[in-house]
Amino acid sequence: MPFDMNLVQRGARLRRSPFFAATQRHGARAYTVYNHMLFPICFADLEDEYWHLVHHVTLWDVSVERQVEITGPDAFRFADLLTPRDLSRCAVGQGKYVVITAEDGGIINDPVLLRLGENHFWLALADSDVLLWARGVALNAGLRVELREPDVSPLQVQGPKAKEVVATLFGDKVLGLRYYHFLETALDGIPVVVTRTGWTGEVGYEIYLRDGSRGDELWERIMAAGRPHGIRPTGPSDIRRVEAGILNWGADFTLENNVYEVGLERLVDEDKRGPYIGREALRRIRDEGVSRKLAGIEIEGARIEFNSTKWPARAGNQVVGPVTSALWSPRLKKNVGYAMLPIAHSSAGTVLNVELPGGDVRRATVVPMPFVDPQKAIPKS
Amino acid sequence: MPFDMNLVQRGARLRRSPFFAATQRHGARAYTVYNHMLFPICFADLEDEYWHLVHHVTLWDVSVERQVEITGPDAFRFADLLTPRDLSRCAVGQGKYVVITAEDGGIINDPVLLRLGENHFWLALADSDVLLWARGVALNAGLRVELREPDVSPLQVQGPKAKEVVATLFGDKVLGLRYYHFLETALDGIPVVVTRTGWTGEVGYEIYLRDGSRGDELWERIMAAGRPHGIRPTGPSDIRRVEAGILNWGADFTLENNVYEVGLERLVDEDKRGPYIGREALRRIRDEGVSRKLAGIEIEGARIEFNSTKWPARAGNQVVGPVTSALWSPRLKKNVGYAMLPIAHSSAGTVLNVELPGGDVRRATVVPMPFVDPQKAIPKS
Numbered sequence: 001m002p003f004d005m006n007l008v009q010r011g012a013r014l015r016r017s018p019f020f021a022a023t024q025r026h027g028a029r030a031y032t033v034y035n036h037m038l039f040p041i042c043f044a045d046l047e048d049e050y051w052h053l054v055h056h057v058t059l060w061d062v063s064v065e066r067q068v069e070i071t072g073p074d075a076f077r078f079a080d081l082l083t084p085r086d087l088s089r090c091a092v093g094q095g096k097y098v099v100i101t102a103e104d105g106g107i108i109n110d111p112v113l114l115r116l117g118e119n120h121f122w123l124a125l126a127d128s129d130v131l132l133w134a135r136g137v138a139l140n141a142g143l144r145v146e147l148r149e150p151d152v153s154p155l156q157v158q159g160p161k162a163k164e165v166v167a168t169l170f171g172d173k174v175l176g177l178r179y180y181h182f183l184e185t186a187l188d189g190i191p192v193v194v195t196r197t198g199w200t201g202e203v204g205y206e207i208y209l210r211d212g213s214r215g216d217e218l219w220e221r222i223m224a225a226g227r228p229h230g231i232r233p234t235g236p237s238d239i240r241r242v243e244a245g246i247l248n249w250g251a252d253f254t255l256e257n258n259v260y261e262v263g264l265e266r267l268v269d270e271d272k273r274g275p276y277i278g279r280e281a282l283r284r285i286r287d288e289g290v291s292r293k294l295a296g297i298e299i300e301g302a303r304i305e306f307n308s309t310k311w312p313a314r315a316g317n318q319v320v321g322p323v324t325s326a327l328w329s330p331r332l333k334k335n336v337g338y339a340m341l342p343i344a345h346s347s348a349g350t351v352l353n354v355e356l357p358g359g360d361v362r363r364a365t366v367v368p369m370p371f372v373d374p375q376k377a378i379p380k381s
Numbered sequence: 382m383p384f385d386m387n388l389v390q391r392g393a394r395l396r397r398s399p400f401f402a403a404t405q406r407h408g409a410r411a412y413t414v415y416n417h418m419l420f421p422i423c424f425a426d427l428e429d430e431y432w433h434l435v436h437h438v439t440l441w442d443v444s445v446e447r448q449v450e451i452t453g454p455d456a457f458r459f460a461d462l463l464t465p466r467d468l469s470r471c472a473v474g475q476g477k478y479v480v481i482t483a484e485d486g487g488i489i490n491d492p493v494l495l496r497l498g499e500n501h502f503w504l505a506l507a508d509s510d511v512l513l514w515a516r517g518v519a520l521n522a523g524l525r526v527e528l529r530e531p532d533v534s535p536l537q538v539q540g541p542k543a544k545e546v547v548a549t550l551f552g553d554k555v556l557g558l559r560y561y562h563f564l565e566t567a568l569d570g571i572p573v574v575v576t577r578t579g580w581t582g583e584v585g586y587e588i589y590l591r592d593g594s595r596g597d598e599l600w601e602r603i604m605a606a607g608r609p610h611g612i613r614p615t616g617p618s619d620i621r622r623v624e625a626g627i628l629n630w631g632a633d634f635t636l637e638n639n640v641y642e643v644g645l646e647r648l649v650d651e652d653k654r655g656p657y658i659g660r661e662a663l664r665r666i667r668d669e670g671v672s673r674k675l676a677g678i679e680i681e682g683a684r685i686e687f688n689s690t691k692w693p694a695r696a697g698n699q700v701v702g703p704v705t706s707a708l709w710s711p712r713l714k715k716n717v718g719y720a721m722l723p724i725a726h727s728s729a730g731t732v733l734n735v736e737l738p739g740g741d742v743r744r745a746t747v748v749p750m751p752f753v754d755p756q757k758a759i760p761k762s
Binding site: 042254 | 384386387388389391393394395397409411412413423424427468479483489492508509510511512513515516517518519520521522528616619629630631636657659665687688689691705706717744
């Protein structure tokens with residue numbers, strides 16, 4: 001039975017991805033909303049999809065990673081103003097995982113930035129309207145820059161067989177791509193950008209479609225190339241990304257957090273020379289130290305359901321912070337996740353109680369992150 | 382059977398309203414997402430809910446109308462900078478329906494603005510991150526202003542019996558409220574703002590809860606006060622708002638549109654003296670004239686389902702524009718809606734063809750708006 005879209009939408013306010021028809025045809029059975037667009041999050045069962053990602057290869061419609069495109073004579077200076085990373089170290093053809101910071105150091109978004117030209121950038125966004133932020137900033141910035149949302153829609157091809165799939169599609173040239181590098185190419189005239197990136201800690205690629213009218217074609221070409229490798233469409237795997245210590249903006253951190261609280265300080269280039277928004281605030285926060293930190297936790301007892309609210313974590317009787325993500329890792333056979341905790345309660349070995357729905361109280365322990373595959377768990381580029 | 386939230390969410394990224402538990406208890410059976418928050422859109426049947434609104438009284442959880450709060454010594458000047466309306470004509474205790482405009486005249490959002498003090502404003506938002514826009518604008522505006530999302534969550538009480546319900550709750554003082562005026566009050570210590578506003582063209586009020594911890598209590602107090610009048614929780618009624626000619630940001634207009642295209646030119650105070658963002662662009666657009674306009678249409682034939690994509694409207698063989706909203710009006714016994722059309726095809730009487738899903742092509746005619754109740758159809762304040 002096809003999914004009843006009336007359960008998540010009413011009217012034509014929400015946008016559909018160029019792959020929407022394909023996701024329907026392939027049996028997507030749940031959609032959430034992200035950047036004002038419908039986002040297929042499950043085709044079968046989350047654990048089943050996780051194992052398929054870990055052992056084989058999966059295809060995700062992540063068109064909801066909408067782009068902000070920055071062009072114009074001052075595009076470099078403007079992009080460099082938006083982030084604490086030093087973009088002079090990002091070559092054309094290279095990407096970076098970045099944070100977009102507010103003047104108080106709060107994290108507005110954590111996109112993958114691609115540099116397509118000296119003065120041509122894309123930000124592949126998490127779920128907030130960075131286009132509005134950037135246009136507000138540009139008003140009085142005195143820089144010659146154009147900002148828009150282009151017709152660009154990414155897919156992810158993730159899993160150990162991802163290399164074979166993209167090589168079948170694009171030839172061996174993609175196999176030479178280093179992590180966070182990309183190439184601009186085409187598939188039977190369908191214009192795409194192929195990046196060596198992903199949200200898994202597994203081998204993976206993203207294929208950014210540059211012509212929304214050809215979504216169905218591209219989807220089926222990828223499915224055909226992946227068939228010998230057992231490719232399956234799935235939602236993004238929260239199980240795998242939590243194992244890898246990857247964070248989800250909106251759940252694990254928001255505009256209320258800064259990089260030092262959430263372990264993303266590597267996204268600040270301390271020696272960056274150019275100005276950027278949030279510089280003074282971040283320096284002050286770094287110097288003063290933070291009062292809370294996002295920590296890894298293990299929750300004891302039977303398999304938990306993936307949290308859909310932020311569960312309270314207690315030290316003794318006192319609520320000390322929210323559990324932001326928590327789920328069962330089938331590989332570790334443990335419940336793992338993150339909690340935002342006061343520094344005093346954030347060091348490894350600290351014992352907490354976590355209150356699940358229905359009054360189920362579990363013992364939990366702070367542990368180091370990531371939970372799986374330290375050598376490739378966190379995007380470094 | 383309770384609604385399976387896994388169909389619309391995965392993890393704790395999406396926020397819940399202070400009335401979430403109440404909406405679950407009262408049988409909400411569909412949720413969309415709006416301003417990063419779950420939004421109950423249907424409890425029974427859309428047509429059934431429409432008739433209940435028209436004849437009795439309904440309660441809606443519209444907490445998703447998140448507020449941007451503007452305070453600080455220059456709050457008036459800043460708020461006035463964001464909109465073409467002249468806020469010197471908005472008294473403390475008064476609200477205005479406004480557009481927030483970008484530098485190119487595009488509509489970023491169409492909130493209800495409330496003036497709570499000389500330098501204290503709320504913007505009750507449609508679905509876009511105006512907080513990010515406002516913070517970007519504030520960066521270099523040289524104004525002393527604070528911007529945040531406060532703990533404020535509106536409900537709507539709409540329908541001909543709404544007056545009785547709010548009088549039971551707050552006493553006769555609310556009955557004196559003029560359209561778009563409000564009062565700050567409390568109900569058993571629950572702090573609220575009560576406004577004479579709504580999204581229906583019916584008599585209605587909004588009750589803005591100012592303490593999220595007391596959502597359940599407030600909800601049940603309103604339900605109890607409404608019981609003698611047959612109050613029912615429902616989603617917002619698109620049928621009623623389309624009949625009234627009310628537009629939905631994201632569906633009927635977006636950042637790509639300006640007020641002159643969508644019939645909201647009354648939200649520009651031509652004689653406003655203070656500066657505002659978009660002033661030059663709007664003047665140019667007004668002087669040059671627009672090339673397209675949102676027009677009312679009637680679609681012939683059998684009852685249609687509410688459109689969930691923008692249907693193509695054709696003049697002859699040429700697609701001339703999208704149908705943005707279209708649905709069956711049970712009162713008019715007609716299919717009505719809006720289409721964005723080139724000026725040449727936008728005058729009343731123009732005949733079009735509209736392509737519904739499944740190849741169902743219908744004749745349609747451009748007609749004047751609103752469809753019902755001209756005297757109270759469009760918010761004027």
